[in-house]
Amino acid sequence: xxxxxxxxxxxxxxxxxxxxxxxxxxxxxxxxxxxxGKNEILHPVRVLTGTVRLHGASLPRCPVKTRGPIPKxxxxxxxxxxxxxxxEAPVQTGDVVLADLCGTGVDLVAxxxxxx
Amino acid sequence: MTExxxxxxxxxxxxxSAALSAWEAGITDILLLERDKYLGGILNQCVHNGFGLxxxxxxxxxxxxxxxxxxxxxxxxxxVKTDAMVLSVSPDRTVRxxxxxxxxxxxxxxxxxxxMGCRERTRxxxxxxxxxxxxxxxxxxxxxFINIEGKMVGRRAVILGSGxxxxxxxxxxxxxxxxxxACVELMPYSSGLNRNIVQCLQDFNIPLLLSHTVxxxxxxxxxxxxxxxxxxxxxxxxPGTEQTFECDTLLLSVGLLPENELTRALGAEMDPxxxxxxxxxxxxxxIPGVFxxxxxxxxxxxxxxxxxxxARAGAAAADYIQNGETASRRTLTVxxxxxxxxxxxxxxxxxxxDQGVQVFFRVNRVFEKxxxxxxxxxxxxxxxxxxHMAPGEMERIFLPEKLLALAExxxxxxxxxxxxx
Ligand SMILES: Cc1cc2nc3c(=O)[nH]c(=O)nc-3n(C[C@H](O)[C@H](O)[C@H](O)COP(=O)(O)OP(=O)(O)OC[C@H]3O[C@@H](n4cnc5c(N)ncnc54)[C@H](O)[C@@H]3O)c2cc1C
Ligand code: SF4
Numbered sequence: 001x002x003x004x005x006x007x008x009x010x011x012x013x014x015x016x017x018x019x020x021x022x023x024x025x026x027x028x029x030x031x032x033x034x035x036x037g038k039n040e041i042l043h044p045v046r047v048l049t050g051t052v053r054l055h056g057a058s059l060p061r062c063p064v065k066t067r068g069p070i071p072k073x074x075x076x077x078x079x080x081x082x083x084x085x086x087x088e089a090p091v092q093t094g095d096v097v098l099a100d101l102c103g104t105g106v107d108l109v110a111x112x113x114x115x116x
Numbered sequence: 117m118t119e120x121x122x123x124x125x126x127x128x129x130x131x132x133s134a135a136l137s138a139w140e141a142g143i144t145d146i147l148l149l150e151r152d153k154y155l156g157g158i159l160n161q162c163v164h165n166g167f168g169l170x171x172x173x174x175x176x177x178x179x180x181x182x183x184x185x186x187x188x189x190x191x192x193x194x195x196v197k198t199d200a201m202v203l204s205v206s207p208d209r210t211v212r213x214x215x216x217x218x219x220x221x222x223x224x225x226x227x228x229x230x231x232m233g234c235r236e237r238t239r240x241x242x243x244x245x246x247x248x249x250x251x252x253x254x255x256x257x258x259x260x261f262i263n264i265e266g267k268m269v270g271r272r273a274v275i276l277g278s279g280x281x282x283x284x285x286x287x288x289x290x291x292x293x294x295x296x297x298a299c300v301e302l303m304p305y306s307s308g309l310n311r312n313i314v315q316c317l318q319d320f321n322i323p324l325l326l327s328h329t330v331x332x333x334x335x336x337x338x339x340x341x342x343x344x345x346x347x348x349x350x351x352x353x354x355p356g357t358e359q360t361f362e363c364d365t366l367l368l369s370v371g372l373l374p375e376n377e378l379t380r381a382l383g384a385e386m387d388p389x390x391x392x393x394x395x396x397x398x399x400x401x402x403i404p405g406v407f408x409x410x411x412x413x414x415x416x417x418x419x420x421x422x423x424x425x426x427a428r429a430g431a432a433a434a435d436y437i438q439n440g441e442t443a444s445r446r447t448l449t450v451x452x453x454x455x456x457x458x459x460x461x462x463x464x465x466x467x468x469x470d471q472g473v474q475v476f477f478r479v480n481r482v483f484e485k486x487x488x489x490x491x492x493x494x495x496x497x498x499x500x501x502x503x504h505m506a507p508g509e510m511e512r513i514f515l516p517e518k519l520l521a522l523a524e525x526x527x528x529x530x531x532x533x534x535x536x537x
Contacts (some may be wrong), residue, residue: 005310010418010509012310034471046315049164049177051263056151061266063163063179072319076497079291093183111163112179 004031004040017041020045044051045069049111050082057089063111064097070104078102089116118223121437123147123211125202125378126231128157129419130410130426132185134229137430139192143437146194146406147223150211151201155189157233158411159419161256161263164284164312170420181419205230205382207403227405227433230379230393231359231426234372234411244276244368246333249340255281255369268292270365274342275299276330278306278313280508282369284361289367296322297361300344302329302351305482307371307508309417329353330366339364372403372415379408389458390414396442396463397473398432399425404441407433414460414476417510421476428474443467448523453470453491453531455479457507464520464528472516477530480506485535488513492523505532 006013006028015037018024025037027041047069051061062083070078077100087097091110098108121143124135127150135148154160159167162178169175172184189196200215209225235350251270253261258269259281271294275282278301286296299317304311304327317324325344331353332343341348346357374392385402387394393401399409407484410422436442444465452459457480464473483505490498490513498519505511513530520528 005314007311008175010166010309012312014504046319047165047175048291050288051163051266053266059264061264063177063263064161065165065177075291075319080293093180111149111177111183112160113183 001042004037006036008032008036037098044072046072046075048075048101050079050106051085052082052085054091054114055086055088057114059101059114062087062091062097064108065111066101066104067107067109070101070106074102074104078104082108089114117210117227118221120147120223121226122147122229122433123209123223123225123227124148124229124231124430125153125205125211126150126157126233126410126412127155127196127198128231128233128410129159129182129422130233130412130429131157131186131229131231132182133423133426134188134231134407134409134430134433135194136185136188137427138229138434139194141431141434141438143434144193146192147225148189148195148196149200149211150193150198151200155186155196155198158256162262162284163263164288166455167419170418171423174427178419185423196253202232202378205378205406207383207406209405226437227407229426229429229433230401230406230408230412231410231429232375232378232412234374234415237368237371239368242499244330246330246342247335249333249335249338251335251339251364252333252366252368255279255285255367258285258365258367262288268294270294270363272297272363273365274330274344274361274363274368275369277301277369277371278324279369279371279454280308280312281401282367283308283316283343285367285369286322287320289530290320290322294365296320297322297363298325298344299326300325300330302347303327305506305508309508322423331358333366339366342366357488372411374412374415376412378413382406384408387458387462389452390460392460393459394462394532397461397468398435398442398444399429399461400432402435403432405433405436407436414458414510417508421510421512425476447526448520449527450475451527451529452477453489453529454481455481455532456530459530466520468479469517470521472514473520474512474514475530476510476512478507478510480507482506483532483534487533487535489531489533490515490519490528492528493525495522495524497528501535502532
């Protein structure tokens with residue numbers, strides 16, 4: 001039995017995951033918690049957020065996120081990859097700024113609309 | 117002097133939501149004043165995710181959450197002035213502001229919503245000893261440097277205080293290639309959300325030193341090291357427990373202070389427990405027609421609740437403009453009882469209560485299985501069960517009108533207690 005804190009939402013439910021019983025999750029208040037609990041034992045994932053260089057606007061950085069979660073152990077490598085990304089204004093929220101970040105199959109997207 | 121139905125001060129999530137809900141309630145002449153170049157307030161620098169799970173049922177980043185509101189606002193005829201700093205508000209609702217485009221202007225409003233947000237406590241406010249070297253900044257200032265300006269603030273950092281901003285910055289600094297040596301917290305518990313302790317500290321093996329504080333700061337021009345000591349139950353440093361961390365950066369995450377210079381100068385009654393204005397059930401301050409919401413009223417952890425509270429303030433301002441003052445023949449004062457540090461609202465006008473009243477509060481220590489009780493004199497009028505409560509997490513209860521009607525005296529008291537098994 002493993003005790004975890006669900007990080008999906010600010011409620012921070014205390015989960016118990018039974019590794020011996022097909023990773024059965026208890027203590028969650030919603031289905032997202034169940035998914036998180038299972039993943040956290042089998043293959044932990046996180047959404048990466050950060051910023052990339054922006055050209056052609058009064059702001060020097062454009063905020064970005066991975067469109068979905070990526071394997072937790074890829075975080076440092078993926079964060080370093082952000083240093084090599086350049087975008088040009090205008091940018092729209094949701095625009096893909098880098099496809100398939102570090103072979104995760106997940107795209108990096110802009111999170112702010114910035115006009116030149 | 118120009119006349120507007122409603123003037124909203126501050127274009128963060130609170131001001132945006134208040135302006136929108138007043139618009140939806142039928143107010144067509146709204147002026148929103150924001151001193152920054154962009155709308156969105158503090159959310160623009162909060163590039164991490166975790167916003168909007170309540171409001172939009174999706175996990176958004178700060179800029180995305182703000183963007184949704186800005187888009188909604190653009191579909192209305194609310195007039196927005198950015199780069200416009202409000203200098204004063206007077207009790208007759210005259211608002212003075214200054215901007216490069218308009219110079220110094222005075223406008224009069226039928227109602228005013230105060231939504232100026234909050235500032236961080238600085239080194240001065242908590243008096244850390246040591247030399248005055250560079251490299252010491254608040255976590256929010258570091259967040260602005262890194263996320264908005266694209267400038268890294270240091271290579272080896274210690275974080276004092278375990279508020280959410282400090283935790284978020286521990287992760288942010290690490291992902292940007294810095295080494296975060298420790299997060300040091302004076303209290304025996306963290307004031308940040310559990311989820312942030314997990315995903316910002318534990319994910320990166322950053323130690324959280326509870327019941328510890330910084331007792332010396334050493335550096336000539338730039339910070340060179342900080343000394344950290346354990347503290348006893350009276351929060352006094354224990355001699356002999358000193359450890360030294362070599363670092364070039366110390367981030368302070370030691371709390372937020374509502375930015376209420378305008379509110380004080382206006383003469384609105386303040387609540388020393390929240391450092392915000394004292395408000396009625398509809399977010400109205402002691403000055404008729406002036407409302408307050410968001411972090412300027414009480415420091416929130418969740419932007420979703422800021423939006424919700426502010427929507428109520430906006431709707432109430434609309435009601436004031438359309439129907440005039442709220443009757444107040446009978447007013448209940450809400451008091452904080454056992455282990456509760458404050459409540460918002462502070463007062464309830466019984467005639468104004470429609471279906472019920474939402475009461476926000478914080479507890480002053482950690483509770484496991486527990487209950488929140490509302491009493492009027494000796495009589496308990498409501499009881500709510502909780503599995504867990506902590507000072508870092510704002511609590512709220514909804515008091516239906518039926519229960520409030522049971523209160524006979526002039527005060528009701530909100531208290532917290534351990535639940536008997
Ligand atoms: C660093 C940080 C991290 C956070 N992380 C999270 C999180 O992960 N999840 C979450 O849900 N919540 C989070 N929050 C909380 C949430 O973002 C805030 O509670 C919310 O932004 C407060 O909104 P506000 O509109 O009251 O204040 P603000 O966003 O501060 O907006 C106030 C606005 O008023 C303007 N203003 C002030 N004075 C004047 C004046 N005199 N004239 C004109 N304009 C003025 C300011 O420029 C500012 O734009 C975080 C907050 C901070 C500070
Ligand atoms: S289980 Fe559901 S409610 Fe509980 S923290 Fe996780 S996401 Fe939030």
